[in-house]
Structure formats: structure tokens, C-alpha cells
Amino acid sequence: MFWKETLRLRTLPIITKIIISLFLVLTGIGYLLGFTNIYMTYNMVDEKPGLSIKDISLTYYGARDKTTLEKAIDGSMRQYFLDKNEYKIVKDWVVDGASEDVWDSEIESIFDASCSTCHSEATALAGVVTEEYSDVEELLTQNSGKSWSRIVGVSHTHILAITPLVFLLVLVLSFTSYPLLLKNVVSLFAFSAVFMDVGFWFLAKLSPFFSVFVLIGGMSLGLTFGLLVVLPLYDLWIKKV
Template identity: 30%
Template sequence: MDKTSWLNLPSLSFPVKTLFTGYLMVTGLGLLMAGAQIMLTHGMADGKFGLSVNDIVYSYYGNQTGTTLEAKLNGSMKMNAPPQERFTLIQWARDGAPKSEWEPKIKPIVDQYCAKCHGKLAGIPDLPKYDVIKLFAKVDHGATEASMVRVAHIHLFGISFIFFFVGLIFSMTVGWNRWVKGTLVFIPFAFLVVDVASWWLTKWNPEFAWFVIIGGFGYSLASTIMIFTSLYQMWIMPWRGKSSDENTWHVDAA
């Protein structure tokens, strides 16, 4: 048995433990909210609640049997308009989005059910304008390359910071084999790359949609293990290894 320094979770001071705990709890809540957001956006791409391979395919490769507008109205936007109005919009898009029907028939529906967000919130297409909505009345080819680049760089920069600090805190746990600990710290980064790379692969070939699900599941599971293990060792784990100076733990050398 070798004596470790103070830099391990069970021996941290109370203020540092509360700092780490607050960060881990908020991060865990953020991961739950991210999962809920995925269920309410990508998870509704096929019109059914719950994430499936079809949801991933429709989100990135597209539902190339219909228009983008139809895919949205049967998917994530399904609850925002009554069935008859949605059918009218879908049929208009299937007919080639004729401008002659825009002012008398289509624009009133869009103004009533879509304009409360579209055209008022930044980053959302201004659908009450004919020149904008006609772009969505075309065959659905999924997410555009520009939107994927924008989301990908946010994911890679932002989420990697989350994984860095979660991994840093977890690296202070005791009782782990160093190779197991190092693997757990590295897994979220590896699966994040798999997740983002598979968006592009799915855009090219829908068979790669499974890798999106595998990537998200992999980094979520590893992060959950690290968060709960860290919280356990800070607050619940018995202090049977505590030394007489009350600031040092004895653990097996890794």
C-alpha cells in the first residue's frame, strides 16, 4: 500500500467537494435535457415519439420520398397544426408549391400556425415568406451541409469541455485500475467523434445511422458511470482507508 497525496476525491476539502458536486449535478441535468431535446426533435422525425434508426435517417439522409415541409409536418412539427391544415400544406408542396395558391390559400395557414416562431425567432426559417417556404417544398434531403458544420463544431468544442471536466474529477477517484480508469476517461471523447462523423456518413449512406445511436449511447453511458462514481466517492464511500492525519488516503498504487 502506498500513500497518495491529498488529490483524491475522498480526501478533498468540503468546499472543493461541494464545487465538484455542483458541477456534476448540473452537468448530469444538462445531459438529461439534451436527451429530452433529441427526443423532441430527431426523435419525432418519423412522426413517432422515441428515437429510432428511421429518425436518424430522416434527420441526416432525409426522407427522399417526400418534401422537407412534409417531413417536418409529419414529424417534429406535427403537434403545431391541426390535421386538415397540415394536409393542405403537404398537398400544396407535393403539387410543386404553386405561387398562385400562396396568398389566398396557404399563407393564412402559415401565418396562423407557423409565424409565431418562424420569422420571429433568430435562426429559424422565415416561412411566412414565399421565397423561403418554397425552398422547403422540395424533396427532403435531410440536414444541409452548412447546418451540419455549424452543429458539429459546437458539439466538438462544447461537449469536449464537459467531458474534460467530468474526466478530470473522475481521475481523482481511488481504487480503480489505471487502465480501466484511463479507458473510461477516454471513451466519451472517442464516441463523440464517432457520433459526429456518423452524421456525415449517414448523409452519404443511411446504413450508417446505427453509428449515431452507438456514439450517443457510448459517451452517455461512460459519463454516467464517471459522474455517479465521483459523487459516491465524495459523499457515500466509507472512510475505512482514511489515515490518522485525516487528509490522506491509502490506496493501492496504480
């Protein structure tokens, strides 16, 4: 890319070759530290060691199945309602957004009769209290993953930091003695990897289906850094003409 015929990197004075090599090596170390940071931050999200698709989907999409309250009334707590109709009233209330007005007018009395015997301030079985709206509110939060504003915030620093770095590395690669085709393919791949790496975060926020692509994007960026660091170093010091 950029230059077709040049004085190749390898013909530079030794001190210049060392300086360029230091740039390459430090960039490689920087990438590995960045990767370690990602691993250490995210590998335990699903409470199991090792970075997995589950870690990624919990991070970006969150666990949006049901709230704690909904799970409980659909599960082992359902038997405590006086009748089916009361269950239905509470279920509809939860699904409709669990407003405080309806709590006051209809729900509180049901909970007082059916739930708060075991879930009073004093007994608090399973650490759950169902006496006041503020108690029940805690059972209604849903985990929807990383916020959009956080994703936008991280993406802009990520893109603005990585793109110039990749550009410099591509520039170094363009002065190597590899075939033009190889240089072009690696360079185009490098920029598309930056694009994929960040782009898939947004898609993974929309749907857990894309979590696996976040992994693919991350691996593409890893491969990019690997190639852009190793190829020029090999060309500088080892490759025969």
C-alpha cells in the same frame, strides 16, 4: 489518468467536496436536458412517437427515393398517358432533371392532354395542378435531409462545448481512488464517444446505413456522462477506502 498518486478527492474539505459534487450534478442535469431536447425535436420525424432509426435516417439522409411526380407517373397516374411513348418522354425528362426548356418544347403539351383535365387550376384533384412549369416544380422537390452546412455548424459547437467539459470530468475522475486501469479506460472511452457521436452524423448524411451508428454514438456519449458523473460522486461520498 494524469495522476497516479494523489491526495484523493475524498480527503478534501467538505465544502470543496460539495462544490465538486454540485459541478457533477449540474453537468448530469444539463446532459439530461440536452437529451430531452433531442428526443422532443426528433422523435416525431417519421410521424410515429419514439426515437427510432427511421427518425435518424430521415433527419440526416432524408427521403431520397423518388419525387412526388415520379412516384405518381410510375404509379396510379401512368394509365392517363395517351401511350407508352409519352410516358417515356416524361419519365426521361424527370430523370434528366426536369428542365424548363424541355417543359416548354415537349412536356407541357403532353401534360395538357393527359393530366391537366383533372389537374387544372380549377379542378386541382388531390390538390395537384399540372398546368404551368411552376406548378409541376412543386412536385419535383426531393427531401435530402439536414444540409451539410447545418451538420458542420452543429458539429463545431458540439465538439467545442463537449470536449472541455469531458476533459474537466476526466480530470475529476483522475483524482478518485479507483484503479488506474479503470480510470484510463473510462477516460479514453469518453473522448472516443465525443468523436463517434459527431463523426457518425457525417456518415449518416452519406448513407442511411449509418443511422444506427448515430444511435450508438449518442448512447456512448450518454454512458460517458453517466460514468463521469456517477463514479466521482460515488467515490466522494459513499465508497469505502
